[in-house]
Amino acid sequence: MLKKFIIGCLSIFLFQNCNFYKTIPINLAESRMPLIEKNINLNDSIDYNKMTWEESITYIKTPNQAQDYLNRHFSYDSVGTYESFKKNHLDKKGNCVDYAFGAASLLIDDGFPPIIIGFKGKSLKHLIYVYKTEKGFSALGNTPVEKRYPKIMDLIQDFENQYDYHPKKYFIINLNENFPDTSWINSNKALSKRIGFWNYERIK
Numbered sequence: 140m141l142k143k144f145i146i147g148c149l150s151i152f153l154f155q156n157c158n159f160y161k162t163i164p165i166n167l168a169e170s171r172m173p174l175i176e177k178n179i180n181l182n183d184s185i186d187y188n189k190m191t192w193e194e195s196i197t198y199i200k201t202p203n204q205a206q207d208y209l210n211r212h213f214s215y216d217s218v219g220t221y222e223s224f225k226k227n228h229l230d231k232k233g234n235c236v237d238y239a240f241g242a243a244s245l246l247i248d249d250g251f252p253p254i255i256i257g258f259k260g261k262s263l264k265h266l267i268y269v270y271k272t273e274k275g276f277s278a279l280g281n282t283p284v285e286k287r288y289p290k291i292m293d294l295i296q297d298f299e300n301q302y303d304y305h306p307k308k309y310f311i312i313n314l315n316e317n318f319p320d321t322s323w324i325n326s327n328k329a330l331s332k333r334i335g336f337w338n339y340e341r342i343k
Contacts, residue, residue: 161317162310165291168254168269169276176272177201187212192228192325196245202270205245206279209238215281223326235266235281242268242279243314244324253314253323256295259307269294269311 179201187195187208195212199205216232224244227233233241243253251270256278258265267280275287276294282302288294291311299305314323323330 162312163254163316165311168311168313169271169291171252171254171271173271173273174250176274179204181207187228188231192225195228196224196248196324199245200249202242202246202251202272202277202279205242206283208245209241209279209281209283213238213241213281221330223323223328223330225325226327226329238280239266239268240314240323246270247324255312255314256291256309257312258304258309265304267298 177200181204185198190198195208199208212231213227214232215234215238217234221236221240222230222233224241227237227241239255243251243255247253254269256267256269258267265282267278267282267284269276269278269291272287275289276291277287278284278294278298282298282304284294284298284301286297288297295309322328
């Protein structure tokens with residue numbers, strides 16, 4: 140049952156060691172003040188390839204626009220190192236970590252805290268970006284959740300049903316608390332390296 144899940148560090152992607160990453164409790168993530176969601180129509184004529192990574196952050200103002208960017212500018216690639224938004228914007232590919240970090244990078248200047256939920260299933264690990272407006276909680280990434288929920292646990296439960304994904308554990312992090320130098324946005328180096336089929340470790 141999802142209610143039995145624990146919050147903590149998992150051997151999941153680059154969050155391999157509790158000494159490296161600080162998690163936050165679910166009630167702290169839920170206590171953020173909601174933002175009034177802006178109604179900005181998507182512009183299909185916008186070519187993100189012609190934007191710099193800084194310009195894309197400035198241009199995108201809403202979660203809807205951020206997901207449009209991820210859908211049209213990124214292509215999924217399960218192999219490789221995890222990189223900053225700056226590098227992912229240039230190579231236009233990434234895995235769930237890169238999608239989640241990308242969404243956080245695009246919206247941080249618009250007042251959305253960079254909150255990430257990590258999941259660990261029996262043989263699959265996954266990350267999504269979660270945000271809150273006055274309509275409730277929702278998620279962005281390569282597996283977005285469009286519906287709004289009053290609680291994060293409601294979102295997690297519906298995520299399980301929507302994607303037929305049954306995680307065993309989850310944890311929540313604030314990227315600003317783990318990367319105070321904003322390297323997750325603008326680093327020229329990879330953020331982690333592969334040390335096994337499923338596991339990565341952070342590059343200091």
